[in-house]
Amino acid sequence: MKLLLVSDLHYALKQFDWVHGVADRFDVVVIAGDHLDISSAVGVGVQIVVILKYLRRLQAKTRLLVCSGNHDLNARDAGGERVARWLSEARGVGFAVDGGRVEVDETTITICPWWDGPRGREAVGEQLERDAAQRVGRWIWVYHAPPDESPVSWTGTKHYGDADLVRWIRAYRPDLVLSGHIHQAPFRAGGSWIDRIDGTWVLNAGRQIGPCPTFVVVDTAAQRATWFSLAGNEVAQLDGLPAQPGVALTRPWDPDADPNPV
Numbered sequence: 717m718k719l720l721l722v723s724d725l726h727y728a729l730k731q732f733d734w735v736h737g738v739a740d741r742f743d744v745v746v747i748a749g750d751h752l753d754i755s756s757a758v759g760v761g762v763q764i765v766v767i768l769k770y771l772r773r774l775q776a777k778t779r780l781l782v783c784s785g786n787h788d789l790n791a792r793d794a795g796g797e798r799v800a801r802w803l804s805e806a807r808g809v810g811f812a813v814d815g816g817r818v819e820v821d822e823t824t825i826t827i828c829p830w831w832d833g834p835r836g837r838e839a840v841g842e843q844l845e846r847d848a849a850q851r852v853g854r855w856i857w858v859y860h861a862p863p864d865e866s867p868v869s870w871t872g873t874k875h876y877g878d879a880d881l882v883r884w885i886r887a888y889r890p891d892l893v894l895s896g897h898i899h900q901a902p903f904r905a906g907g908s909w910i911d912r913i914d915g916t917w918v919l920n921a922g923r924q925i926g927p928c929p930t931f932v933v934v935d936t937a938a939q940r941a942t943w944f945s946l947a948g949n950e951v952a953q954l955d956g957l958p959a960q961p962g963v964a965l966t967r968p969w970d971p972d973a974d975p976n977p978v
Contacts, residue, residue, distance in 0.1 A: 717821040721932040723748035723896025730927040739777040748896040749785025749860030780811035784830045785860040797833040822853035855890040862895040867908035868920040899923035909943040
């Protein structure tokens with residue numbers, strides 16, 4: 717399986733155009749939250765209409781998986797916690813969203829929503845427990861926030877990750893977690909786009925300005941992840957190379973070994 721990970725596009729329509737342009741080169745495209753931008757001059761309602769059109773266009777080209785992020789919350793549930801209702805209402809139109817589970821190439825992929833309080837957190841815990849009992853082959857999570865106390869959650873001044881995610885990773889041991897949220901992590905000293913917690917690899921592509929987003933290509937057959945950005949490219953093998961928790965295994969990207977990864 718060849719998978720494309722992007723996140724935190726924040727209503728950057730040229731970046732959505734880029735994703736659409738390359739989507740058919742991948743078996744799976746993951747957009748790991750923050751499709752909208754609450755600081756934009758464009759109203760949230762208008763943004764939702766536009767982004768849903770983009771998501772429908774993308775799902776016509778490949779298998780599309782999308783989770784919500786903190787910028788995507790547009791309503792409150794019965795308990796008063798904020799939710800991305802617009803995204804949950806899109807369930808069934810062709811792409812997988814919050815709360816979903818899909819099977820691709822002997823891989824189970826769980827898509828988690830952004831949770832805003834104890835009820836939402838409990839629901840995510842129940843989702844992971846349920847999917848742990850039904851997993852087939854590899855197990856990948858799509859989860860907007862990266863784990864706390866990790867290079868992928870480092871802003872340059874502090875860690876800003878999810879401590880519950882760390883607990884769930886250690887309890888259920890997925891093979892791979894695809895995240896975002898912390899834009900600066902791959903670009904700051906002490907930060908990274910990749911980490912390993914016990915036996916679980918965690919990826920965060922970060923965010924850059926311009927027509928092309930930062931992105932990660934995961935090739936499960938080659939057991940390789942490659943990160944692309946304007947700052948450069950790096951590749952990591954995901955085949956069980958020795959790693960201490962909190963230490964990423966990376967090396968410079970070799971264009972001769974992988975001349976056309978997308």
